[in-house]
Amino acid sequence: MTNEFRSLKDHVYDYIADLIDGGTLGDDHKISEQQICDALGVSRTPVREALIQLAADGYLENVPRKGFYVKRVTEDSAREIVEVIAPLDGRAALLAVDEMTDDDIAQLQFLHGSMQLAIDKGLYKKYDDLQRDFHNCYVEKCGNSRLIEFVHQLNRYFMKREYANVDAADLDALLRKANDEHAEIVRLFEQRDGAALQRYIRDVHWSSDNAKFLVW
Template structure:
């Protein structure tokens, strides 16, 4: 029973986190618990537990008499977190370097190709989905559970969409530049170039277009 309940809570958590990250749920959007229960076909209990966890992880905010809303973060806070993520992501890559297999690298190459396709089709939701999967290939091979959990929490809580803009041409031009970084990261893993890998990933997380975050 405990395992089943936990899986339902995680299902609700992942659903809301994904909708926040892909821009379906925007800052200050109120979460309707009843509608969410019906949509996901679960009881109110795992929904409430997931919302409490999401608030603890900084995705949501609880307001008396209003309920749970999607939390907004100021630009300085976002930039601070991106800086931390860059350092930790680079550390994860360095720790994973000797653990990466040919299959892992091939998987990263496949994700980079899918990201190119997502950009060509102007599908930002898929772009977000697969760029996260790309990074998770090596993050999950770093053999440091605390680091993995910390990166997951930071990315779920703060990073969300890396960039957003009503100017879709500019948005996808920036996304294409970031995917070129992904391809360079793959080369570093192939060449086992630890120093360049760490430098590249830290630079990858530097926010050049501050007006778009």
Template sequence: MEEFLTLKDHVYNYIAEQISGGSLVPGEKINENSISERMNISRTPVREALIQLASEGLLENSPRKGFVIKHLSEEEAKEIYFIIGVMDGLAVSLACLFLTEQAVKDMEFYAASMDLAIETGNFVMYHKLQEEFHNVYLTLCPNKSLVNLLQQLKKKFLRRTYVAEPQVDMKEILFATNEEHREMIRLAKEKDTQGLERYLRDVHWNPNKAYMETL
């Protein structure tokens, strides 16, 4: 059964995709009228979507400027990585006992597909695939409240394009991250719940890697 999307949901998804793809960048003001005209809808659902995005920390609502894409500082990113590491580690440890052979195969498929996306420089596709990778075990986690909180927190890292910086080899960084995905698969196959929890908390979501979210 398909989930029914309201006008507000459509606007929310549209703006989220613009941020994710880099069409809207930190510091940029959201033009409510432009979105209303482009989507041929009233300003009410646009305003509702902007309020939701602001409540999730993706936008700032300034009395003078209106809604602006929020800039994420490296310190904020580190704090969020620390929290996600604890929550994601717990979630995967709870899901571990429910991981079927097919679920593990799905994770292996996504890891292989991520290698291809990285090699071709398709970073947007990489992030879609890594979300699917993590969703394999998150959908099997019995604590749905934990999963919902985790997914909400991850929205703060919505942007999926990177500013080219000569000193940063993004392919090398993402290949290394994907090797972490493979280590997670190895631990999952062994049903090492404690090892998985520690690995996600201390390695995969190590706060020292949070700088990637601010590039």
């Protein structure tokens, strides 16, 4: 019974997190518990448990007597998240470097090329999906389940970006720069240079100076 309840709560958690990640629920959006119940055909108990967990994980803000709202990511909070994820993602790459097969590295190359094509065509949401797949490709190979969980959780903060209010030229330049960094990550994986890979991801790709570009 306990395991069944826990898996149901996790299902609700993933459903709400996906709505946030996909931009369906934007910053400051109030979560309707009843709508979630109706959409999933579940009672309020697992929905409430999932909302509490989402608030604890930083997705939502629990406002007393008002309810749960999607938490806005500010430049300051983005910088704090970057300062945490940078060493974790770099560590994951270091642990993964000897576990990555030639096929895995070929997949990184494919994803890098696909991201470039998405930028060229202005498919920025597609770019975000591909970027997530790119990082997951090596994070999933690091062999540390807790590290994988932490990196995935932190990455999701940056998956609900809106591009409508960003200058097109600035956005194009930013994403091309980021994808050039992806190319360097691929090159370092090809060389199996774990130490350089860790430093590059930690100090360059996740530079705290870029935090302001992670908030749209």
